Amino acid sequence: EVQLVESGGGLVQPGGSLRLSCAASGFTLSSYWMHWVRQAPGKGLVWVSRSNADGSNSIYADSVKGRFTISRDNARNTVFLQMSSLRDEDTAVYYCTRSHYYDTSLLEYWGQGALVTVSS
C-alpha cells in the first residue's frame, strides 16, 4: 500500500526556516517524480515544487523560487522541502504527492499534509 506521511510542520516566525519531510512507503521512491502542493487555510490548492525521480532536476513556483528547496534521499525513501525566509503567506497545509510511474502528469497519491504556520 502506497503511503506518504508528512512531518516537520509547526509554528515559525516570519523570516525563519523549516524543513518538511515526506516518508514514502509501499513503493520505490527512486522511480517516481514527487511534488509538494500547499493549501492556505480555507483556500484552494497551489502547486509548489517538483523533483524528478533521481533528484537531478527540480522546478518551483515563482512564489517560492529562491526560498524553498526540494530534495530527496531515495535510499531513505524520504522527500524534503527546505523552506527559508518564510512569510505570512506561506502559512498552509503542505501536501506531498507522488506522480504515476508511466504518466508523470498524474498526481496519483497524496499524503495527509503538514501544517506550517508563519506568525510572530
Next chain:
Amino acid sequence: DIVMTQTPLSSPVTLGQPASISCRSSQSLVHSDGNTYLSWLQQRPGQPPRLLIYKISNRVSGVPDRFSGSGAGTDFTLKITRVEAEDVGVYYCMQTTQFPRTFGRGTKVEIE
C-alpha cells in the same frame, strides 16, 4: 502561467440529481505529445485531495462511474450523474500540461 477558471464556485444539489462543473483554461492544454493533461480532484471535508479523473476523461481505478469528464482544448466539464452524500466536497480542475501546474479555485458541491 495557465489560469484555470472554474464555474460555479458553489453547487447546491439535491441527492440523486446531477451536478456539472465547468473548467476553462487560459490557453490550450494540448501538449506537444498530443495529449491533453487536464485532471479533476475531489477534496472531501477534512481530507487531502484525491485524483478522480486524468487526461480529460479517464477515471482512476475505484472511482464510481457516476463521475465523468469531457471536453477539449480549453473547455472541460466534470459531471456527476446522481449525486450521493459521499460526493460532498470541493472539486478542483488541474492542468499538468506545463509547469507551473495550476489549479482552478475549486467548486463546492453541497447537498441542499
